[in-house]
Every structure is written in structure tokens, then in C-alpha cells.
Amino acid sequence: MKKNVDNFAGDKVQELKDVLGGNKTVSDSSENDLSSGEALPSGDVQDFLDKIKTLEEELAKAQEMATLQKEQALRMMAEFENSKKRMQREKEEMTKYSNEKILNELFPILDNLEMTVFHGKTGKGDAKDPFIEGVAMVIKQFVSVLDKYGVEVVSGEGLPFNPHVQEAIGYEDSDCIPPGNVVTVHRKGYLLNKRLVRPASVTVAKEAGEEPTVH
Numbered sequence: 001m002k003k004n005v006d007n008f009a010g011d012k013v014q015e016l017k018d019v020l021g022g023n024k025t026v027s028d029s030s031e032n033d034l035s036s037g038e039a040l041p042s043g044d045v046q047d048f049l050d051k052i053k054t055l056e057e058e059l060a061k062a063q064e065m066a067t068l069q070k071e072q073a074l075r076m077m078a079e080f081e082n083s084k085k086r087m088q089r090e091k092e093e094m095t096k097y098s099n100e101k102i103l104n105e106l107f108p109i110l111d112n113l114e115m116t117v118f119h120g121k122t123g124k125g126d127a128k129d130p131f132i133e134g135v136a137m138v139i140k141q142f143v144s145v146l147d148k149y150g151v152e153v154v155s156g157e158g159l160p161f162n163p164h165v166q167e168a169i170g171y172e173d174s175d176c177i178p179p180g181n182v183v184t185v186h187r188k189g190y191l192l193n194k195r196l197v198r199p200a201s202v203t204v205a206k207e208a209g210e211e212p213t214v215h
Contacts, residue, residue, distance in 0.1 A: 096193050099149060103190070103197060111187060113139050146190075154189030154200045156182045165189055167199040174205035181205050 113135055120132035143153070154165045160181050161168060169186060177183050182202045189200030 096150075097195065100192055100197055103146075103151065103192060107190060107198060110139065110142055113142070114188075150193040151197075152191040152194075154191060154196075155185045156200060156202065157185045158182060161202065161204045165191070165196055165199055166202050168204045169201050170203045171206045172203055173207065177205040179205050179207050 117132055117136050117139065120129055120135070156162060156166060158177060158181060166182065166189065172183055174183055181204070183205045184203040185200055186203065187201040190197045
């Protein structure tokens with residue numbers, strides 16, 4: 001009797017799989033049961049129902065696990081893509097600003113060259129000194145190379161003081177420069193690919209007797 005019940009239950013399980021797999025419809029299965037005239041022994045109905053319930057639970061767990069694994073795979077893929085993009089950005093940033101250290105070593109040299117030209121021209125009027133003209137040419141070439149690598153000069157003489165790119169080292173009365181504007185640029189500043197590398201050192205105009213308001 002037990003063997004027959006097991007065979008019967010096994011057949012029903014296979015039929016259930018066929019139904020779930022689309023190979024057979026529920027109505028087809030029911031019609032076959034009725035036409036065959038087979039009947040499950042009344043004493044073993046509960047065993048058959050328990051097996052069906054177990055299969056349903058296992059199927060639900062399998063579907064839940066498949067959904068969970070799919071979500072985990074999608075999260076891992078998203079994290080991988082984000083990590084890849086972040087590393088690419090960091091690499092680009094490193095390449096973009098890799099020259100910053102050497103530029104900070106070169107700027108003082110450029111300052112000295114410009115100072116040489118400034119003092120060389122002072123008091124000479126229109127007279128031209130070949131040495132000073134040669135230094136001026138070197139400065140022009142120097143600045144051209146810097147521009148090629150994304151370096152911009154920050155000066156701003158006569159323009160409103162900009163604390164984001166300029167550093168006020170003093171204030172002075174001025175009749176021709178509006179208060180808050182730059183009177184003198186003592187040392188040029190520089191940007192590297194739009195990022196400030198060195199602020200310009202400037203003197204800012206103020207009205208006579210006025211307390212400085214620019215910080």
C-alpha cells in the first residue's frame with residue numbers, strides 16, 4: 001500500500017511540475033484524474049497534501065532566492081561601475097594637476113625675471129637696453145609655455161579685489177582707483193586648469209581716513 005501511495009504521489013508531483021512548466025494545464029490534469037477513475041486512499045490524503053505544500057514552499061523559496069541573487073548581482077555591478085568611474089576621475093585629477101609642485105618652484109624664477117625687467121626699465125624713458133629686452137623675450141616664452149599647460153596669470157590691477165584669487169597685503173588711499181579695487185599687483189598669482197595654485201599679492205585702494213573693509 002505504501003509503495004502505491006508513493007507512486008501515486010510521485011505521479012501527482014510530476015503532473016504538478018508539468019503544469020508549472022507549461023506542458024500541461026490544470027484542467028487537463030484534473031480531467032485525466034477523473035477519467036482514470038483513480039482515487040487517493042483516504043488514509044493518505046494528508047501525506048499527499050503535505051508533499052504538495054512542501055513543493056510549493058520550496059518553489060517560493062527558490063524564487064525568492066533567485067530574486068535576491070539578482071538584486072545582489074545588480075548592486076555589485078553598480079558598485080563596480082561607480083568604483084571604476086571614481087578611479088578614472090582620480091587618475092584624471094592626478095594627471096591634470098601633476099605639474100603643480102614643479103610650477104611652484106618655477107614661479108619665483110619668473111618673479112625674479114619680471115623684477116629684473118621692471119627695474120631695468122625704471123628711469124630709462126624710451127631708451128632700450130638689449131639685455132632687458134632679451135629678458136623680456138624670455139619671460140614671454142616662459143608665459144607661453146605655461147599657457148600651453150593650462151596655467152593662467154592672476155593680476156587684476158585696477159579691478160575689484162577678488163579674495164578667491166588675490167591676497168591683500170596692504171591698503172592705500174587713492175584718488176583715481178575706486179575703494180575696494182586693486183591699486184598695485186606686487187606678485188602675480190596663477191591658476192592651473194582653473195584651480196588656484198598661488199594667489200596674487202596686491203594692495204587695495206581705500207578712501208582717505210577709511211578703515212579697510214577687504215579681508
